[in-house]
Amino acid sequence: xxxxxxxxxxxxxxxxxxxxxxxxxxxxxxxxxxxxxxxxxxxxxxxxxxxxxxxxxxxxxxxxxxxxxxxxxxxxxxxxxxxxxxxxxxxxxxxxxxxxxxxxxxxxxxxxxxxxxxxxxxxxxxxxxxxxxxxxxxxx
Numbered sequence: 001x002x003x004x005x006x007x008x009x010x011x012x013x014x015x016x017x018x019x020x021x022x023x024x025x026x027x028x029x030x031x032x033x034x035x036x037x038x039x040x041x042x043x044x045x046x047x048x049x050x051x052x053x054x055x056x057x058x059x060x061x062x063x064x065x066x067x068x069x070x071x072x073x074x075x076x077x078x079x080x081x082x083x084x085x086x087x088x089x090x091x092x093x094x095x096x097x098x099x100x101x102x103x104x105x106x107x108x109x110x111x112x113x114x115x116x117x118x119x120x121x122x123x124x125x126x127x128x129x130x131x132x133x134x135x136x137x138x139x140x
Contacts, residue, residue, distance in 0.1 A: 002030040003135075007103040009037050009094045009124075012066045015109025018139035020070055023107050026137075028077040035101045036070055036083045038063045039090040060085045091127035098134060110138045 008023045010016040027034050040059050043052050063085050074081045082101075086093040098106050110125045129136055 003027075003032050003105045005033045005035065005101060005103045006105045006107060007035045007037055007094070007098045007101065008070070009039070009090075009106065009108040009128075010067055010070060011038060011109075013109060015139065016070075017109075019107045019109045019137075020073060022137060022139050024073055024077060026105075026107075027074070027079055031078060033080040033082070034074050035097065035103060036067060036081060037094055037097050038067060038083070038085050039093040040085055040087045042087050056087065090124045091131065094124070094128060095131055095133075098132070103134060105135050105137060106132055107137045107139060110140055 003026065006023055006027050008016075008019050010019070023034055026032070040056065040063065043055050043059075047055070064083065067083065071081050071083065084097055084101075086097060094106065094108070097103075106128060108125055108128055125138060129138070
């Protein structure tokens with residue numbers, strides 16, 4: 001069963017790269033559109049609004065430049081690729097984007113923490129696995 005749209009959560013780690021490899025295989029065969037999501041951590045503290053907005057613009061641009069290689073790999077396969085950079089808590093924003101974009105598969109990389117790491121609350125991967133309303137593929 002081919003997927004209609006795939007969300008790939010990225011953070012420029014080797015774990016995200018593994019997710020990219022899987023998405024390229026899955027989406028490439030069916031020409032499935034892909035949404036790349038890089039969640040930005042909110043800038044907090046006593047920063048004036050204008051400076052905060054400028055800093056966020058810089059972070060978004062930096063994320064776009066860092067992840068141009070993801071887009072290139074997928075576009076080379078003839079895929080339609082979009083890129084979003086929501087700001088907030090990663091698992092919340094990934095799940096919200098998947099819903100807003102009508103994605104029916106979420107692909108996310110997972111860091112290996114061993115058995116103890118799997119018990120820790122707050123893990124983005126664990127939160128997505130627990131809360132997702134669509135299929136989730138964890139790249140290792």
